[in-house]
Amino acid sequence: MDSPARPPLAAGEDLARLIGHSLLRPELTSAQVLEGIHLARRYQVAAVAVRPCDLEMAVRHLEGSPVIPASVAGFPHGSQTTAAKLFETRDVLRRGAREVSVVIALSRLLSREFQAVQTELTQIAEACHKERAALTVILENVWLNEELKIIALRCAERAEADSVSTSTGFAPGGYTLADIALMRRYLPNQTGVEACGAATLTNALEACEAGCTRLATTQTAAILDEWKTQRAEPSR
Numbered sequence: 670m671d672s673p674a675r676p677p678l679a680a681g682e683d684l685a686r687l688i689g690h691s692l693l694r695p696e697l698t699s700a701q702v703l704e705g706i707h708l709a710r711r712y713q714v715a716a717v718a719v720r721p722c723d724l725e726m727a728v729r730h731l732e733g734s735p736v737i738p739a740s741v742a743g744f745p746h747g748s749q750t751t752a753a754k755l756f757e758t759r760d761v762l763r764r765g766a767r768e769v770s771v772v773i774a775l776s777r778l779l780s781r782e783f784q785a786v787q788t789e790l791t792q793i794a795e796a797c798h799k800e801r802a803a804l805t806v807i808l809e810n811v812w813l814n815e816e817l818k819i820i821a822l823r824c825a826e827r828a829e830a831d832s833v834s835t836s837t838g839f840a841p842g843g844y845t846l847a848d849i850a851l852m853r854r855y856l857p858n859q860t861g862v863e864a865c866g867a868a869t870l871t872n873a874l875e876a877c878e879a880g881c882t883r884l885a886t887t888q889t890a891a892i893l894d895e896w897k898t899q900r901a902e903p904s905r
Contacts, residue, residue, distance in 0.1 A: 681896045687877065688714040689739065689768075689863070690889045691838065692723065699723070703730065710734045712893050715883065716768055721761050728765035739768035742793070745839040747772030747809070751789045758793050762800045769797050770805040772837060773821055775812060783820060790828035803831040805863060805883075810835050811842035815851070822855045832861030832883060846879045853880030870895040 690709040692702050702723045707730065709717035716737035719727045727738045742757035743749050749757070751774075758769055771793050777785045790806060797804040806825040810818055825833045833852055835844035843866030852862045863883040864876040870892050873884050886892065 681893055684896055685712050685714050685893055687884050688889055689716040689718050689883055689885045690714050691885050691887050692717060692719045693741065706730045708890060709736050712889055714889060718770065721757065724761055724764045724766055737767045738765055740766040741770045743772040745772060745837045747775045751792065754789065755792060755796060758796050762802055766802060768803045768805065770807055770834060772807045775809055778817055778821055787824045787827060790824055790830065794828040794830055805832045805834050806830045807834040807837055809837055809840050810848045811840050818851060819855055822852060826856060826860060830860065832863050834863035834865055834885065836865045838865050844876065846875060849876060849879040849881050
C-alpha cells in the first residue's frame with residue numbers, strides 16, 4: 670500500500686520537527702557536544718542524537734525542551750553481540766534516552782543468517798518499548814543489495830521498530846532517494862523512514878518528497894537558516 674502524501678512543509682518549524690541533529694562523530698569534544706545540544710534546543714528540532722558517554726549531559730541540558738534526547742547502540746557497524754547491544758540499549762534508556770538507534774547485525778544479514786537478525790531486533794525493540802522509548806533500526810544500505818534491504822525492512826517491521834534509517838554516516842555512502850522510496854514502499858505507513866546525511870536545504874526537501882519522516886544531519890543550522898533566507902516574506 671502506498672503511503673499517504675505528506676502535506677507540504679509550510680514553515681521552518683515544520684522542517685525543524687523532522688530533524689534529528691547528530692552529534693556522534695568520535696572526535697567531538699565535550700564542549701562541542703554541548704554547543705550542539707544548545708543549537709538543537711535553539712532551533713527546536715525533533716531530537717538530538719549523542720554518543721552514550723554524552724547522554725546524561727544532553728538530558729540535563731534539554732530539560733524543559735521539546736527536543737528528544739537520543740542515543741545509539743551497536744554503533745557504528747552492528748558487530749557487537751546481541752547481549753552487548755541489549756546492555757547498551759538498556760544503559761542509554763536508564764540514562765534518559767527517549768529514542769535509541771541500533772545498527773542492524775550487518776555481518777549476519779550479509780551471511781543470510783536472518784533468524785539471528787530478527788531475534789536480535791525483536792529483543793532490542795521489546796527493551797525500548799518497555800520503557801516507552803522509540804527504536805530506529807539502521808540498515809547501512811550502501812553494503813546491501815535490494816533483496817537484503819527488503820529482508821532487513823521486513824525484519825524491522827516484524828520487530829515493530831518505530832523507524833528505519835538509511836545509514837550511520839560512517840560508511841562509504843549515505844542515503845539515496847531511490848533507497849528512501851524503496852524503504853517507504855516496503856514499510857507500513859506508521860513506520861518512519863530516516864534519511865541520514867542531508868547537507869543542504871535542497872537535499873532535505875528532496876528526501877522529504879521521496880518519503881522520509883526524519884532527517885539525521887550535522888548540518889541543522891545551515892539547512893534551517895537556508896530555509897529562513899529562501900522563504901523570508903518581504904517586509905511590509
